[in-house]
Amino acid sequence: MTAMRLLRIDESTRREHYFLSDDDTCYYFGEYCARRGVAYGITSSLVHDLLELRDAAIPKQEFRKDRALSRVAQWLGSAFDPQSLPLATFVPLPKSGCGILTDDDDRMYRILRRSGEGLDIRKMLELAKGGAALDVGSVRSGPDVLYENLRVVQSLTEPRPRAVFLVDDVLTTGANFIAGKRRLLQAIPEVPVFGLFIARKTLDSGAILGR
């Protein structure tokens, strides 16, 4: 497989993720632009397969979830330079910090595990309130609220990472990323922190299934 080129949030897309500033470097594979509950695009349908709530009534759902997981893992593997990959530290962004309904907080961790041998993956961020979702009113909360709800697992900050990729499935407002980055920089201020997403949600797309 040839190398995969990631896209980067730039001046043409940043205003759709309005908590991001031009100091933030965020990468993504493609756009999430599903509407009317259907996804056709390669990244949109993958996000659907991945995030769809578990439902025994949907045939082959487990198979599709697993296939989507493997596909993203493969993309990640081919987007990074194998030589410098071991120098990066991957940190999954904890979910449900904003009351998102999800049945599988661990998916980004599992994707990373499948991406390659010897990858440095650390669950360095966790929810301060033991994973309890905030009240529904904070679904659209900004980075400040999310930041208060996050904490760094100190024991995992050593050995000191050389660069951190905060990994999440879909980039929406950027609040989650900003909160995570701010928390991390408190604990490891000298380390560059980047964002890595499967897709960025376009402003006019519909709600993301399963979120």
Place this chain on the structure above:
Amino acid sequence: MPAPALRIVYRAGAATNPRVDFLASDEISPHVELGAYEWLWLNSAHSYAEMTELFQRAPGLLPSEIVAADAARSTAQKAVTELGRAGVAGFSLRIHGSLDYPGRLRDTQHPVELLYAQGWLDLLDAPRTVCVVGTREITEKGARRTKKLVELLVDKRCVIVSGLDRGVATVAHETAMAAGGTTIAVLSTPLSAHDPRSDQGLRRRLAAEHLLVTGVPVLAYDAADERQRKMHGVERGRIMSALADATIIVEAGAISSAVGQAEAALRMGRKVYILNGCFDQPGVTWPTRLEAAGAIRVRSFDQIARALRK
């Protein structure tokens, strides 16, 4: 073996935005690609054929990788300003080399490196797409046929691709929307320009609720002469047929851009259907010629319905 040193390079023109050398290939900044591609249209290529040749000599490279960074950035700014002036609030790009570039576009003779779009981008990858084309001077009978055909196609869950011209295209888009279907309009102008012959209200609705796409660059179009505008029209037809599984000609006179488009579709290995009525026009020879080249003469709509069931 000591671990290789971590390199963090700062991109020209974006000093605050460090890029880490972790990636297997350089990442893609849509804004910079837009500028580089627009710059190439202004300075290095004046036709789709020349543009294709340029990229054939630089296989696997992005526009930004053959254009100076500051030239790309300043041209991008000009293009964005121009789009803003024309009232294009939001738009998306599909860039050759990125994961979500529609691969079917590569089937055309001179595939565009950049596709400009507004609206529901996912429609580009919808499983069933049919292009409905024909004359601008539509007859009442032609309009009835177009309407009936599009209703059938929407019922079979096809996405309708057409060109936003008056005549067949307008009826096709409007019928698809009225029937609760989805539709893609391919423009022969950039997103920043309006074809005075097409319906602006319809265009706004398509951009908001469906999909508008074009391969025509923003800045170079202003200086385009009659010949180049015609060239954009021809390319538009090829993009339409490339995006669709099949192209259907509803009604067209002796000389029509739909015919050239159908020929291109056949070359791409796409199916072409011609409604029976086209064959009955005195002095019009293209239907039999296209039929000989592989197009299918449609005697009844059942024929299309059966083909879609497969």
